[in-house]
Amino acid sequence: MGSQVCGAWSSRLPALCARILLAARPGPELRPGASTAISARRNLNVQTAAEAGKLKSIDDLPGPSLSTTLYWLFVKGYADKSHLLQGLQKSLYGPIWRSRFGPFDIVNVASPELIAQVIRQEGRYPVRADLPHWKEYRDLRGQAYGLHVDVGPEWYRIRSALNPKMLKLREVSAFAPIIHQVVGDLLHRIDLLRSRSEDQTTVSDVAAELYKFGFEGISSILFETRLGCLQEEIPQETLRFINAANDMLTMSETVVIFPRWSRGILPFWKRFVQAWDDLYDVAQTLINRRIAEIEAQLHRGEPAEGMYLTYLLSSDKLTRAEVYITITELLLGGVDTTSNTLSWVLYHLARTREVQDRLYQEVNSVCPDRREPTTDDLSRMPYLKAVIKETLRLYPVVPGNGRFISDSDVIVDNYWIPKKTQFHLCHYVSCHDESEFTDAELFVPDRWLRGEVSGGDSDGDGCGRTTPGTFQHHPYSFIPFGVGVRACVGKRVAELEMYFALSRLMQHYEVRPEDGAPTVEPKTRTLLIPSKPINLRFLPRA
Numbered sequence: 216m217g218s219q220v221c222g223a224w225s226s227r228l229p230a231l232c233a234r235i236l237l238a239a240r241p242g243p244e245l246r247p248g249a250s251t252a253i254s255a256r257r258n259l260n261v262q263t264a265a266e267a268g269k270l271k272s273i274d275d276l277p278g279p280s281l282s283t284t285l286y287w288l289f290v291k292g293y294a295d296k297s298h299l300l301q302g303l304q305k306s307l308y309g310p311i312w313r314s315r316f317g318p319f320d321i322v323n324v325a326s327p328e329l330i331a332q333v334i335r336q337e338g339r340y341p342v343r344a345d346l347p348h349w350k351e352y353r354d355l356r357g358q359a360y361g362l363h364v365d366v367g368p369e370w371y372r373i374r375s376a377l378n379p380k381m382l383k384l385r386e387v388s389a390f391a392p393i394i395h396q397v398v399g400d401l402l403h404r405i406d407l408l409r410s411r412s413e414d415q416t417t418v419s420d421v422a423a424e425l426y427k428f429g430f431e432g433i434s435s436i437l438f439e440t441r442l443g444c445l446q447e448e449i450p451q452e453t454l455r456f457i458n459a460a461n462d463m464l465t466m467s468e469t470v471v472i473f474p475r476w477s478r479g480i481l482p483f484w485k486r487f488v489q490a491w492d493d494l495y496d497v498a499q500t501l502i503n504r505r506i507a508e509i510e511a512q513l514h515r516g517e518p519a520e521g522m523y524l525t526y527l528l529s530s531d532k533l534t535r536a537e538v539y540i541t542i543t544e545l546l547l548g549g550v551d552t553t554s555n556t557l558s559w560v561l562y563h564l565a566r567t568r569e570v571q572d573r574l575y576q577e578v579n580s581v582c583p584d585r586r587e588p589t590t591d592d593l594s595r596m597p598y599l600k601a602v603i604k605e606t607l608r609l610y611p612v613v614p615g616n617g618r619f620i621s622d623s624d625v626i627v628d629n630y631w632i633p634k635k636t637q638f639h640l641c642h643y644v645s646c647h648d649e650s651e652f653t654d655a656e657l658f659v660p661d662r663w664l665r666g667e668v669s670g671g672d673s674d675g676d677g678c679g680r681t682t683p684g685t686f687q688h689h690p691y692s693f694i695p696f697g698v699g700v701r702a703c704v705g706k707r708v709a710e711l712e713m714y715f716a717l718s719r720l721m722q723h724y725e726v727r728p729e730d731g732a733p734t735v736e737p738k739t740r741t742l743l744i745p746s747k748p749i750n751l752r753f754l755p756r757a
């Protein structure tokens with residue numbers, strides 16, 4: 216999720232995570248008290264090194280003044296291009312710099328090596344960003360804290376309840392039939408929209424349609440029921456959630472800038488509270504509806520079989536209040552992340568015929584006659600995965616992540632950084648680094664196929680080593696889902712949704728740009744999203 220949605224992040228107060236790092240830093244499997252000991256030892260090392268005069272202080276870090284930052288944001292127009300600001304500031308200050316802006320005091324790191332250094336010191340229970348205003352809202356309404364606000368062992372308890380059904384490949388495969396149903400609806404909707412268009416092929420604003428797909432996909436898994444987001448009439452609840460999600464994210468970035476006393480005068484806090492009320496209310500309504508169904512099933516003596524919600528409710532690992540907030544957060548994280556990524560995939564496929572043809576050939580050879588792919592089939596579609604990876608590299612939907620290291624001082628690049636410092640991990644600039652990715656600005660899915668990945672993550676993050684002489688990049692230069700215990704909980708679900716949707720779209724349609732279609736650049740609105748609508752032509756395949 217960006218700085219807030221898919222895991223509480225914002226373009227200014229960002230947030231993210233690795234598998235390799237599990238080996239390098241204390242993980243949750245440590246015995247109680249071990250992390251305290253390690254943190255104390257680390258502090259000692261920091262102090263000793265600093266005393267020996269080897270380390271520079273945080274005040275020695277270069278960085279823009281407040282007026283320079285304001286100039287870039289509001290005169291030069293980087294306010295909605297914070298992904299590009301990462302590159303500009305790196306070129307001026309080097310791979311580590313400090314930005315101070317209003318209440319924000321952030322250390323930015325913009326090379327894979329430095330990102331790895333921060334992650335290795337993130338501690339046993341990593342925190343993405345301090346979100347006092349989210350906590351304040353939860354306190355106001357007496358709600359449970361949930362994944363983004365809870366910290367330490369409490370966060371880990373919630374995370375441990377979610378992980379088994381979300382991150383284990385075997386468990387996630389159980390969602391395949393329902394995802395296929397939703398993809399079927401997407402295909403129908405595209406058919407309907409194109410047949411209604413003037414040229415009988417064009418679908419306008421593809422990202423908006425994919426948003427509905429994303430919402431229907433994740434809700435069908437979480438609530439075990441279909442909401443009908445891809446039907447003619449979009450359910451009121453869905454519309455309310457969409458509007459509230461947008462409002463909450465915008466207001467979340469705004470309320471922190473203003474002092475608390477201004478809340479009665481300025482409209483932002485009220486809108487923030489209203490947006491959260493709406494989000495929570497929609498989730499609660501859907502959950503309660505499902506609970507009533509489960510109770511009726513049990514009353515009739517039928518087994519209460521279901522997927523995610525039934526599992527959460529019956530596992531007894533979370534309280535009812537925690538289930539409400541957790542499901543709200545999963546919904547928030549699971550919609551525009553997948554939908555925006557899919558939008559960019561289609562945008563590029565439409566412009567790169569040879570890539571699209573090759574992808575179609577692969578899908579067609581593994582699943583001829585438009586057979587629905589199974590999860591086993593996906594393992595025989597390396598090009599499909601390469602296309603998604605390359606899209607996430609060019610458009611990491613979470614362009615900047617964060618770590619708030621609260622329990623100990625850390626050393627990064629010879630700087631002694633005190634505890635309670637907010638780090639911004641400049642993910643976008645690492646993914647676009649020419650020294651990591653040749654022709655970094657080009658869409659080249661092939662780069663992910665050269666060389667067998669070995670000794671690490673063979674399925675997708677590029678966190679393993681390639682065989683000598685083949686394509687290699689630093690494992691932390693591409694971490695679209697984050698890494699480690701705090702990494703994206705919805706990664707497997709997101710991948711399954713994207714693989715099924717893309718492969719079946721390819722089976723049915725050839726995608727082309729509109730005649731004279733403009734280039735669409737990304738912009739940051741917490742997440743990296745298209746700056747203008749993407750309109751595409753869908754030509755049915757014979």
Ligand code: HEM
Nearest residue numbers: 216221222231232548549552613696697701702703705709
């Ligand atoms: C293309 C799709 C997606 C991308 C690129 C993505 C990316 C991310 C990233 C970078 C993080 C932060 C990880 C960290 O701090 O290390 C994150 C966290 C999170 N994501 Fe996603 N995400 C995606 C889809 C999803 C989906 C489908 C869901 C819901 C099922 C989801 C739910 C979450 C949640 C709840 C967190 C917070 C986890 C925690 O703090 O413990 N994400 N995601």
